[in-house]
Amino acid sequence: MLRDAALIAGKDLRVELRSQVTTQQVAPFAVLVLILFGVALDPDRGILARASSGLFWVAVLFCALLAIQRAFTIESADGGRDALRLSGLDPAGIFLGKAAAIALQLAALEVVLAVGVVIMYGAEVTGAPLLIATCVAATAGLAAAGTLYGVLAAGLRVRETLLPILLLPVLAPVLIGATKSFEAALGGVASDGWPWCGLLVAFALTYLAVGTLAFGTLMEEPS
Amino acid sequence: MTAPHAVGSGPSGSTSSGATRVLGGLSLAGLALLLGYALVWSPADRTQRDSVRLMYVHVPSAIVAFAACALTTVAAAMWLRRRTEGWWVLGGASAEVGLVFTALTLVTGSIWGRPTWGTYWDWDPRITSTSLLFVMLVGYLALRRIDNEAGDAAQRGTRGAIVGLLLFPNVVVVHYSVDWWRSLHQTATITRLDPTIEGTMLFTLMLGIVVFGLIFAWLLVHRFRVGWLEERVEHAGLDDALRARRAEAGVVAGLGGGTA
Amino acid sequence: MLAVSHVGYIAAGWGIVLGSLALYGLRTVRRGRTLAQQVPPEDRRWT
Numbered sequence: 001m002l003r004d005a006a007l008i009a010g011k012d013l014r015v016e017l018r019s020q021v022t023t024q025q026v027a028p029f030a031v032l033v034l035i036l037f038g039v040a041l042d043p044d045r046g047i048l049a050r051a052s053s054g055l056f057w058v059a060v061l062f063c064a065l066l067a068i069q070r071a072f073t074i075e076s077a078d079g080g081r082d083a084l085r086l087s088g089l090d091p092a093g094i095f096l097g098k099a100a101a102i103a104l105q106l107a108a109l110e111v112v113l114a115v116g117v118v119i120m121y122g123a124e125v126t127g128a129p130l131l132i133a134t135c136v137a138a139t140a141g142l143a144a145a146g147t148l149y150g151v152l153a154a155g156l157r158v159r160e161t162l163l164p165i166l167l168l169p170v171l172a173p174v175l176i177g178a179t180k181s182f183e184a185a186l187g188g189v190a191s192d193g194w195p196w197c198g199l200l201v202a203f204a205l206t207y208l209a210v211g212t213l214a215f216g217t218l219m220e221e222p223s
Numbered sequence: 224m225t226a227p228h229a230v231g232s233g234p235s236g237s238t239s240s241g242a243t244r245v246l247g248g249l250s251l252a253g254l255a256l257l258l259g260y261a262l263v264w265s266p267a268d269r270t271q272r273d274s275v276r277l278m279y280v281h282v283p284s285a286i287v288a289f290a291a292c293a294l295t296t297v298a299a300a301m302w303l304r305r306r307t308e309g310w311w312v313l314g315g316a317s318a319e320v321g322l323v324f325t326a327l328t329l330v331t332g333s334i335w336g337r338p339t340w341g342t343y344w345d346w347d348p349r350i351t352s353t354s355l356l357f358v359m360l361v362g363y364l365a366l367r368r369i370d371n372e373a374g375d376a377a378q379r380g381t382r383g384a385i386v387g388l389l390l391f392p393n394v395v396v397v398h399y400s401v402d403w404w405r406s407l408h409q410t411a412t413i414t415r416l417d418p419t420i421e422g423t424m425l426f427t428l429m430l431g432i433v434v435f436g437l438i439f440a441w442l443l444v445h446r447f448r449v450g451w452l453e454e455r456v457e458h459a460g461l462d463d464a465l466r467a468r469r470a471e472a473g474v475v476a477g478l479g480g481g482t483a
Numbered sequence: 484m485l486a487v488s489h490v491g492y493i494a495a496g497w498g499i500v501l502g503s504l505a506l507y508g509l510r511t512v513r514r515g516r517t518l519a520q521q522v523p524p525e526d527r528r529w530t
Binding site for chain 2: 148149152153156157158162165166168169170172173176177180199203206210214217218
């Protein structure tokens with residue numbers, strides 16, 4: 001299973017490296033979102049610094065939507081989905097591999113966004129370990145839930161519009177937990193953030209388990 | 224509520240049966256009683272005054288909405304196990320009726336919040352999670368509709384069932400995380416009802432829950448049968464479909480816009 | 484009943500709820516009738 005996962009993750013990441021969609025389109029989009037928030041919320045009144053955790057995670061959610069759409073577009077082109085199904089790879093492995101590839105892309109985007117938030121919004125890092133733990137847990141949750149809902153919407157005519165409405169309400173706990181945790185890590189008291197980080201870990205583990213179990217059923221479905 | 228099914232179900236057919244007529248009659252009688260208790264016989268609350276009368280419609284709506292959401296999840300789980308059409312149709316029916324009650328919960332909560340909290344919307348945990356439930360139900364129904372268009376019965380369903388299966392757990396997770404999130408801001412959430420509610424007020428609330436349960440059951444049975452009929456129509460052969468479409472065109476014209 | 488507070492809110496709340504439920508019920512029943520005419524009676528198990 002894990003070997004299959006590594007195979008799929010490697011394949012997706014190689015496709016990404018070759019096409020450069022994440023670096024040339026999604027990452028600039030992330031920075032653009034930060035600039036737009038800056039323009040929309042008057043930068044002089046200190047709103048940006050106070051809201052930087054929430055804005056950071058909203059930007060991550062938007063980028064995650066793009067990355068997930070992208071991860072399944074590359075499968076639906078040229079019947080990649082059928083090829084995957086016939087490849088004999090473990091469906092759980094396919095799920096974990098796709099989720100890992102999405103998670104790695106998101107992690108790279110989060111680094112870009114974090115630098116952006118620190119430079120442009122003047123956020124102050126006071127709890128680096130909490131910050132990193134939050135990012136890891138939240139990213140795992142985003143990628144797991146995203147991969148599960150991504151495959152649900154994949155192959156449908158209206159997937160671009162359907163995925164956000166299916167996925168974003170489900171990700172509300174991640175947004176809440178990650179934002180609260182970040183508030184503690186950016187200028188707050190770090191110990192306030194750890195329980196929220198626990199929520200993120202629980203969310204990620206739940207969705208990893210559900211996805212691992214459900215992916216087989218979903219892959220068998222012809223579409 | 225009018226009881227349109229009681230007008231008469233001739234040989235042409237409808238979604239009514241003896242059971243729905245009994246349910247419909249009970250709902251109407253219960254509703255009349257509820258209106259009496261909620262608007263006339265129950266006393267005004269000490270702090271909320273008469274706006275408490277909105278609670279007798281708001282709380283039952285909310286309970287029914289969440290019950291419908293749970294039923295959708297049960298139906299999805301049963302469909303995944305048994306793969307029988309009934310469970311598939313039930314999932315859609317309860318989600319749609321649940322969506323109506325979720326919307327009513329939000330609207331009545333808002334209307335109640337204005338005189339009580341002084342605002343139509345407060346970031347109360349319950350409002351927040353109910354509004355997210357609303358969006359989730361919309362998404363689930365949208366996915367089902369698209370799934371339906373995508374192909375025949377053998378092909379569709381699994382996507383919708385997975386989303387349906389996760390519906391209630393998601394609502395619970397969202398609710399508790401929102402609850403936790405808000406509890407840090409306001410130590411004492413404004414209680415919607417006096418915890419020591421008793422007497423006529425308690426009875427009215429219980430009556431409201433029963434009556435709304437009956438209305439929900441009546442709507443659900445009709446909506447389930449509509450879904451069942453839709454399946455039959457879809458499964459009918461090409462000839463039948465053509466004939467049906469012609470008949471439908473005639474009926475729609477005749478009714479002056481019966482929904483298709 | 485003479486000094487009822489928030490009459491407007493109460494009327495609006497109850498009115499919207501009862502009105503919406505009646506409309507939704509009516510719509511569902513009508514939809515059922517339209518569909519029932521396209522389906523042979525043996526497929527309507529409840530009758």
